[in-house]
Amino acid sequence: MHIDIDEIAKTFGGTTALLPVSLNIPSGALVALLGPSGSGKTTLLRILGGLEFPTSGRVLFNGQDATGLTVQERRAGFVFQSYALFRHMTVFDNIAYGLRARPRGQRPNKAEITRRVTKLLDLIQLPDIAGRYPTQLSGGQRQRVALARALAIEPRMLLLDEPFGALDAKVRKELRQGLRDIHDETGLTTVFVTHDQDEAMELADLVVVMSMGRIEQIGKPGDIRAKPATEFVRDFISA
Amino acid sequence: MSDTTLPTFRAATEEAPFLRIALIGIAVAGLAVLVFAPLAVVFGEALREGWLAAVESLGHRDARSAIWLTLTITAIAVPLNAAFGIAAAWFITKFDFRGKAFLITLIDLPFSVSPVVAGLCIVLLFGANSAIGGWMVAQGWPIVFAIPGIVLATVFVTFPFVARELIPVMIEQGRAEEEAALTLGASGWRTFRTVTLPNIRWALLYGTLLCTARAMGEFGAVAVVSGKIRGQTATMPITIEMLYNEYLSVAAFSMAALLTALALVTLLLKTLLELRHADQLAAIRRH
C-alpha cells in the first residue's frame, strides 16, 4: 500500500509538533523517520496509525483519503516504543489479541488462531515462549513479540516507534536484520522512527530527516550522505 | 544487601538495633491498644451474657430491619461508587484537559467535609422544603428520612475510595496498552474490558472493599438524613447508638460485633484473593 502525507500539521495546545509536511511513501518501502528528540517523528507516526488526528492536512492510503479513518479501520501494525505488551496476558494471548478482537464473522476459529500464532512465533524465532508472561522475557524478546502481535492482524502497513531504542548495541544489530528480513518477506510498507543515523542509513530504503516539526530532506541513504540538502542535515549525519 | 558488607557496617537504610526494637515495640503496642483491644472489648461485651442472649438480640424485629437496611444500602452504594470511581479515574488519567488538578481535589472533597455537614446539605437540597424534595414527596418518593437519602449520603461519603485507589495505578500504567489494543482492532469497550479492567482489578478490589467497609459503618451523614426511624431508616450503626443510649449494652454490642465481623469478612476476602492469585500479582508488579 502506498501512503501519501499531504500537508499534515499538528499542534498540541500551544506547541507546534509538526509544521505542514508532505511525504510520499511508495508501496513496500522501508522508511526511516530520522531526527533529534522533539522533532515530531512520533507525532507523524501516530497520525499515520490513527492514534492522533492532524490539525490540518490529509493522509491518503493507496490514493484514497484516510484522514477520517479510526485507528481500528486503519489496520496499521503498530509497535510501541516501550512495546506496550499486555502484561496480564501470556505471549500467546498477546499475539492472538488482534485475531480475537475481530467481529464474529471474520474471527478465525481456535485451531486457526493457534496455527497463526505458532507461525508468527516461528517467524520471530521464538517458538518456545508462548506460555510466558511479558515480565519473563528479555528486552529483545519483548520487542519481537510486539512485532509478531502487530503482524498478527495482517496489517496494511507496519509502524514502529524506536523499535530498538531500549536495547543494547549487539541486540540492536541482530534485530535490525530481523526487521529487514520480515519486511522483505511480508512486503509490507514499513515506517520506523529512530534517532540513530546508522540504523536509518543501514536499514531503510528511504530516509526522512526531520527537525523541529519540519522535513529537512527525503532521500536514499547514499544520496543523503553524498548530498545533504541543508546545514542541519550535514551536521546531524556527521555527528 | 548486608551480606556483602562487613559486619561492622550497616546498610544506609538500616537503623541501629536498639532503635529497631523500640520502633517495632511501639508499632506492636499501638496495634494492641488501637486495634486488638477494641475488637476484643466489642466481642467480649457482646457475649457477656452468653451466645444465646447475643443471638436473640439480633433476632429482634428492629435489629433484623437494621441489618437488612445496612446490607441493602451497601449493595446499592458500592456498585454505584465502583462505577463512578472507574469513570472518574478513567477520565482523569486517560485524557488531557484543563482543570484536572481541580477535579482531583474535588474527588477528595467527601474526605475533608464532615459527614454531618454532608448530611445537612442533602437535607437542604432534597428535603421536603426544597423544590426537588417537595416534588418527590408529592410523587410518593420522599428522599430525606427515607432510603434514597441514606443511599445518597453513603454514596457521597464513600465516593473517594475507589477513585483514589485507581488514579495512581492508572497514571502509572499510562495509555500505551490501551492504544495497542485499539491499533489491533479492538473497540473502546473491548479495550476497557480486556486491557484496562484486568490491569486495575487489584486496585479496584481493594478500593471496593474499603468502600464496602466504610459504607456499612457510615454514621454521621446517615444520622442526619435518615431521621433515625426505628425499624425503617435506622441502619446498623444508628441502631447501635440508640441501643447503647438506652443502656441495652448486650444488644448494642452484639450488633457492633456483627458489624465488625462483616468488615473483617471483607478484609479476609481480600487476603484470600491475594493469596490465590499471588503469582499473577507478582508478575504484574514486577513489570
Ligand SMILES: Nc1ncnc2c1ncn2[C@@H]1O[C@H](COP(=O)(O)OP(=O)(O)OP(=O)(O)O)[C@@H](O)[C@H]1O
Ligand atoms: N500529547 C502531547 N501534548 C503536548 N505536546 C506534545 C504531545 N506529544 C508531543 N508533543 C510535543 O510535540 C513535539 C514533537 O514531539 P514528538 O514526540 O513527535 O517528538 P519525537 O521526534 O518523537 O521525539 P523523541 O525522539 O524524543 O521521541 C515535542 O515538542 C513535544 O513536546
Ligand SMILES: [Mg+2]
Ligand atoms: Mg518519539
